[in-house]
Amino acid sequence: MSKISRFFKRFYLGFILVFLYVPIIVLIVQSFNAGKSRAKWEGFSFHWYQELFKSVSIMNALQVTxxxxxxxMIVSTILGTLAAIGIYSMKKRQQSIMMTLTNLPNTMPDIVTGISLMLLFIFTKVDRGYFTMLLAHITFDTPYVILSVMPKLKQMNKHTYEAALDLGATPGYALLHVLIPECRQGIVTGAMLAFTLSLDDFTISYFTTSPLVQNLSTLIYSATRRGIEPTLNALSALMFIALLVLLLIVNRRTKESD
Amino acid sequence: MRYNVSLPWWAYAVMGLGLAVFIGLVGLSIRRNHGIKRSLFSAPYTMWMILFTILPCILIAYYAFTDTAGNFTLDNFRTFWDSNSEMKKLVGEEYAASIPRGTVNVDTLVYSLWMAFLCTVISLLLGYPAALFMADRQMKLGASIVVLFVIPMWMNFLLRTIAWMSLLEDNGLINMMLNAMGFKSVRLMYNSGAVLLGMVYNYLPFMVFPIYTSLSKQNPSLHEAAADLGCSPMQTLTKVTMPLSLPGVISGITMVFMPSVTTFFIPRVLGGGNTMMFGDLIESKFLTEGNWNGGSALSLIMMLLILISLSILRKADPNGEGSGIV
Known part of the structure; x- marks a missing residue:
């Protein structure tokens, strides 16, 4: 490959990455700004970080989130893994019905999912709040767990399980010691996907909770009307760095286990 | 902090009954097979989905076809088509001619579809080359480049969108730079362009990932074979690489188009109320007007539109090869 084309490709990727990272860098820089203004730099300070831990509403929202x-994550991982094993051992026709059902929430836009659940809670006269938000999150997380466990089950050698039974394992023992370890990677991926989706969700939470119980996203949304406080920037900078560290640790560990 | 967990008594009854039935079924099958029948493992999930996905969808349809008293009506769809028909009823027939035959809802729908279309096209034009270069084996970028594309998505998407405000504002960073270079300030916020930028920014990774996955799955010897048979690099790209990456492209289009039709946060923040999108409209029908019947009709229309466009896209990718997300 010529040097020019290599340079061009790197430049292009760099350009896209700058586009993706600029707002994040702006956000982190703002969180260290002494003043409240978004545009003017008034000196470096940890003021907003101190404010952050004093703010009751943010700490409550963080706890809820x-x-x-x-x-x-826990409920949907259990529900989803069991469901994947169940669906996997179904007959072809049943299996395709279940997979269509599982794909349905993915083809529905978030706003429709949120509204349909809101209507369910209104119709059944359940007060919206923490519990309804939790139900909604489990509902949209579970299909993702199934979709990440299913491929691992399909890749698995079918005869391993039968061999375990032939060698005298009870179905329960074979399940715990053959099936689950085989799809462990899929379960972990699914759980992590569920956790991050739930952490970042705004639309569905917005429709399924009351203004009294807010998670971070709905709190930020209601703050945009009043003007956003730099404390929220400080919080997201901290969460961003926490996730980065987590990623580095996971990376290190997977490298060691290789 | 106290959470509201009060449920009506029958909700507990239903849950208890469900659990009892499940345990009973499992028990029965253990007796019969000397082990749990494994297809029963999905029973709790099936029940969950019926309760929290299928039933709510039926409720949307129910509300869309009824009025506030619960009687069957098609008025909600009529109001969608002609948003002033309510007003006409109020003022009576003789003044009806003076009210414009407004179709605010239809205009909003067309505008949202147009914006989502533009967003999808721009994301594809920006994202395809990016995915192509990422998957380029000679670049030796490896998997770390994918991580670099994932990391920005960890920042709360509302805050990322708000961060654009500080760049685009009248006295924001971009205008400050323009002023420093001697140019006049430009009004960048509160217009369709800003909304489009926000949408492309948020949904671009959803276009890049599926295309990257389908490109990096391609067998490199195919490209070598094409070159051996006399293809120029450009021909290899257009005749081999691109057609084979079609499933990824289709998956990307779906994943960008769908959320961009329905977004309501981005137009609120970056459009500042000057731009109304369909998601906005639905949200305000439900939460501002409290008009569940009208809002349900709008949701139903949107769901139908999305189902139609998805089934068209499925035609182009019958095996669902591009459906893998990660």
């Missing part, structure tokens, strides 16, 4: 994400 993280607990919902963790509980939704």
């Amino acid at each position: 993280i607990t919902v994400a963790v509980i939704a």
Whole structure:
């Protein structure tokens, strides 16, 4: 490959990456700005980081976001893994019906999912709040878990399970010691996907919770009307860095296990 | 903090009954097969989906075809087509002629579809070369480049969109730079261009990933074979690489087009109320007007449009090869 074309390709990718990263860099820089203005730099300070930990509403929203994400991740991973194993052992026709059902939420836009759940809660006269938001998150997380476990089950050698049974394992033992370890990677991917989707969700949470129980996204949304505080920038900078560190640790560990 | 977990009594009854039925079925099958029948494992999920996906969809249809009293009506769709028909009823027939036959809803729908179309085309034009260069084996970029594209998506998308405000504002960073270079300030915010920028910014990775996946799955010897048979690099690209990446492109188009038709946060923040998109309209029908019947009709129309466009796209990718997300 010629040097010019290589340079051009690198330049192009760099350009796209700059486009993707500029707002994030702006956001992180703003979080260290002493003043409240978005445009004017008034000196470096940790002021907004101190404010962040004093803000009750942000801390509450953080608590809601993280607990919902963790509980939704656990429930949807269990529900989804069991469902994937179940669907995998179904007959062809049943299997395709179940997979269509699983793909349905992905083909529905978020706003419709959110509204349909809101209508369900209104119709059944359930007060919207923490619990309904959690139900909604489990609902949109589970199909993603199934979609990440299913391929691993399909890749698996079918006879391994039968061999375990022939060698005297009970179905339950074979399930725990053959099937689940075989699709462990898919389960982990699914769980992580569920966690991040739930952490970042705005639209569905917005329709399924009340203004009294807010997660970070709905809090930010209601803050945009009043003018956004740099404390939220500080928070997102911290979360961003936390996720980066997590990624580096996971990367290091997978490299070691290779 | 106290969470509201009050449910009506029958909700607990339904849940309890569901659990009892499930345990009973599992117990029965253990007896019969000396082990749990594995296809039953998906029973809790099936119940969950019926309760929280299928039933809510039926409810949307129910609300769309009824009025506030619960009687069957098609008025919600009539109002969609002619948004002033409500007003006409109020003022009576003789003044009806003075009210313009407005079709605000249809205009909004057409505008949203146009914006989503533009967003998809721009994302494809920007994203395809990016995916192509990322998958280029001679560039030796490896998987780390994918991570670089994923990382920005970890920042809350609302905050990322808001961050664009500080760049685009009248006294924002871009205008400050323009002023410093001696140019006049440009009005960048609160117009369709800003909304489009926000949409492309948010959805571009959804275009790049599926295309990258389908490109990097391609067997490199195919390209070598094409070159051996006399293809120029350009011909190899247009006759081998591109057609083979079609499933990825289709998947990317779906993943960009769908959320961009329905977004309501981006036009609110970057359009500042000057631009109304279909997602906006639905949200305000439900939460501002409290008109669930009208809002449901709009949602139903949108769902139908998306289902139609998806089935057209499926035709082009019958095996669903491009459907892999990661």
